[in-house]
Amino acid sequence: MRAILTVLGEDKIGIVAGVSQKLQELNINILDITQTIMEQNFTMMMMVDLSEATVDISVAQARFNFLASELGVEIRLQREELFQAMHQL
Template structure:
């Protein structure tokens, strides 16, 4: 099972490093990253393998959101199934 982690906000140093180490802390293995910065706006989508997740999915989502607040970014963690259902037939 995989989680889609999206990070959106004003670009600054250390976003990728910070989010990845937070993921590692909860046992989430990052398997893909795509990132763009347009006009100073940072958008990153990460795909994380959650097989080794050390806390409940909902708790992980909340922790990441809180971490996002701390660094001034909007961080969302959503189960991959929602994107599979909405965008694939």
């Protein structure tokens, strides 16, 4: 199963490292990644593969919620089809 992981917040050291480390801990593979920094705003979007994940998507989101509070950012993990449906015109 593929999902979209988005990260939004104030730019600071350690965001990419923290998110990447959590993905590794959960055995979630990064398929594609893009990031942008606009002034002090950090945005990152990843397409990830959860087929080998050690937890289901709801548990993974809970772990990312905890990480988000530590990093001071917003992290959202959504199934690819849900993400696409929410962003169609």
